[in-house]
Amino acid sequence: MQRKTAAYIDREAIRSNFSVARSLAPDAKAVAIIKADAYGHGILQVAQALQDLAPMFGVATIDEALVLREGGIGNAILVLEGVTTRDASETARAHDLVLMVHASEQVEMITGAPASAWIKVDTGMHRLGINSADLAETLNKLREGGVDVQAICTHLSSAEETDKAVTREQLLEFAQCTAGIDLPLSIANSAAIIAWPDSRADWVRPGIMVFGVSPFASDVHAVQSLQPAMTLSSEIIAIREIPAGDSVGYGARWTADRKSVIATVAVGYADGYPRHAPNGTPVFVGGEVVPLVGSVSMDMITVDVTDHSGVSVGDLVELWGSNLLVNEVAECAGTIGYELLTGVTSRVPRIYS
Numbered sequence: 001m002q003r004k005t006a007a008y009i010d011r012e013a014i015r016s017n018f019s020v021a022r023s024l025a026p027d028a029k030a031v032a033i034i035k036a037d038a039y040g041h042g043i044l045q046v047a048q049a050l051q052d053l054a055p056m057f058g059v060a061t062i063d064e065a066l067v068l069r070e071g072g073i074g075n076a077i078l079v080l081e082g083v084t085t086r087d088a089s090e091t092a093r094a095h096d097l098v099l100m101v102h103a104s105e106q107v108e109m110i111t112g113a114p115a116s117a118w119i120k121v122d123t124g125m126h127r128l129g130i131n132s133a134d135l136a137e138t139l140n141k142l143r144e145g146g147v148d149v150q151a152i153c154t155h156l157s158s159a160e161e162t163d164k165a166v167t168r169e170q171l172l173e174f175a176q177c178t179a180g181i182d183l184p185l186s187i188a189n190s191a192a193i194i195a196w197p198d199s200r201a202d203w204v205r206p207g208i209m210v211f212g213v214s215p216f217a218s219d220v221h222a223v224q225s226l227q228p229a230m231t232l233s234s235e236i237i238a239i240r241e242i243p244a245g246d247s248v249g250y251g252a253r254w255t256a257d258r259k260s261v262i263a264t265v266a267v268g269y270a271d272g273y274p275r276h277a278p279n280g281t282p283v284f285v286g287g288e289v290v291p292l293v294g295s296v297s298m299d300m301i302t303v304d305v306t307d308h309s310g311v312s313v314g315d316l317v318e319l320w321g322s323n324l325l326v327n328e329v330a331e332c333a334g335t336i337g338y339e340l341l342t343g344v345t346s347r348v349p350r351i352y353s
């Protein structure tokens with residue numbers, strides 16, 4: 001590996017963060033949500049790191065589950081999107097996957113042979129889930145069709161906004177429709193685990209917090225013990241001095257108002273660095289935060305190091321990690337940490353410790 005750009009993944013941090021999630025909901029079991037290549041951290045490596053801690057993994061698709069099975073992961077696996085064909089449900093059965101049943105069409109696809117399922121109820125997110133009024137009937141049909149229904153769940157639309165009434169309404173509707181059903185219940189994603197104690201129920205489903213990133217835009221609810229698991233780093237490959245009045249990069253988007261020292265860093269949007277990051281987005285160089293200046297290119301960015309005399313070619317640069325929270329960079333770029341983590345491309349090697 002010649003290019004220094006890489007994502008360093010700290011598996012001890014992932015284990016510790018998962019334990020933090022469990023300690024916030026000590027009476028619940030936790031499904032570690034590792035969809036989308038474990039939020040960009042590497043699904044198999046993360047599953048191996050959590051294998052002895054997590055009773056169940058959650059993935060979005062059957063294909064993601066198969067990567068785990070082919071990699072020798074024997075833990076229970078919940079497929080959050082369930083199936084869209086009968087064929088897919090045969091595959092799920094052959095690999096002992098637990099299918100989310102979130103639509104009435106899926107009932108026919110999975111009944112008639114032994115299978116395991118969770119039922120998802122739509123309490124207001126309006127993305128996936130059967131109507132709460134249909135829960136009892138769906139449960140009966142599945143059981144009559146030989147399906148082992150293991151839990152009932154719902155998903156909150158606004159758990160990261162702690163002043164929203166909609167969360168209370170969702171919790172109430174879920175409590176009402178599951179009253180009298182003697183099955184484990186599951187509601188909480190990371191934000192709910194942290195901010196909505198009433199939602200913790202029997203199973204929690206932490207995702208982003210396992211990777212040490214807060215689901216909240218502000219750090220009002222910061223959980224100090226979470227440790228960022230990914231450090232995206234690169235190096236300075238060129239340094240030049242430019243006169244006041246000269247501009248930098250495509251579109252000449254930034255113009256120096258004084259004689260300036262510009263360092264070029266080997267990371268760009270083809271690596272997953274956000275192309276929309278504006279002038280001033282923080283970049284961590286040699287122990288200091290410096291501003292991005294000029295447009296993000298495919299393979300490079302430029303930063304203003306005028307006030308940092310000790311910077312040289314070859315110096316390490318952190319784009320995000322423990323010195324610079326991914327959420328800070330995301331906020332500058334008009335996105336969320338989730339998108340930046342999952343957007344790190346395959347050109348960037350993941351290096352595990």
Ligand SMILES: *Cc1c(COP(=O)(O)O)cnc(C)c1O
Nearest residue numbers: 033155189190191205206207208
């Ligand atoms: C992705 C997902 C989660 C995890 O969400 P985080 O915000 O990353 O904790 C939990 N439940 C479901 C159904 C999901 O799709």
